[in-house]
């Protein structure tokens with residue numbers, strides 16, 4: 001009898017969308033504290049384009065002998081549980097896997113993950129929408145942790161890329177911590193940014209108490225912070241050097257099941273946006289990457305295996 005397998009999209013020889021292959025790999029049983037999820041939806045994030053293009057291989061961050069997995073977040077259904085797990089088979093869940101150097105990813109029919117990294121998808125939130133939350137919702141929540149509570153008398157926060165996935169969530173969540181938020185985005189994004197309860201600009205002058213750099217403007221973003229202010233970046237491997245007494249931090253997003261549960265609940269209630277651009281079959285993954293690479297996309301391409 002042949003071993004059971006499942007399909008997954010990987011890069012063997014990196015080099016852009018054309019280098020993505022769909023291969024069959026053996027089914028793995030969940031170990032202690034793990035579950036196996038049948039994936040229903042996995043979004044395409046900017047980081048995936050960098051993995052496919054070889055950007056992170058060239059940085060020395062990926063050293064897989066056979067192939068590298070694609071995809072960071074997902075939603076699906078628990079189909080098997082290991083010892084010590086109290087999630088029932090059939091439960092809808094969403095989650096995040098992190099790290100560049102791995103031979104598996106969420107662009108797949110299945111995934112084995114620690115149950116602690118997952119959150120149950122609440123009733124009323126479909127799995128496609130739920131799949132778009134984990135990576136960028138948690139990134140934003142953890143950026144807001146790095147910003148902390150807004151200091152009295154110095155609470156003007158500029159969020160760059162406020163119409164993007166990370167920036168949109170930061171613009172919303174930072175208000176919980178007392179920040180008075182302005183979103184930097186394109187002219188056509190004004191309505192969306194206002195819908196988050198944030199101010200809007202297409203051109204920011206320097207002098208902000210803090211900048212959360214969802215657009216990865218890097219040194220240009222840092223230049224917008226006042227002397228002694230705060231900057232939180234999104235590129236752990238290219239952190240701008242501090243200047244003028246500015247506190248520079250960078251987010252390295254990590255799984256957090258309970259936090260994700262809160263973000264999913266706030267998405268289900270409509271408090272946080274759920275933005276899906278197009279749902280595509282996994283077989284069209286290269287087309288989704290090519291479309292994302294053109295820029296200007298609002299909402300995620302979501303792959304269905």
Ligand SMILES: NC(=O)c1ccc[n+]([C@@H]2O[C@H](COP(=O)([O-])OP(=O)(O)OC[C@H]3O[C@@H](n4cnc5c(N)ncnc54)[C@H](OP(=O)(O)O)[C@@H]3O)[C@@H](O)[C@H]2O)c1
Nearest residue numbers: 046139161163164165166185215216234251252253295296
């Ligand atoms: N460190 C981590 O753990 C972590 C986690 C998640 C994401 N990230 C990184 O965070 C970044 C954002 O991710 P994302 O998913 O939010 O990307 P996204 O959805 O593409 O959002 C980026 C947004 O920035 C806008 N933008 C770019 N340059 C701009 C400018 N000069 N003025 C105004 N808006 C500008 C883009 O608009 P256009 O499309 O019109 O250019 C887009 O709306 C990426 O670099 C990603 O890799 C890091």
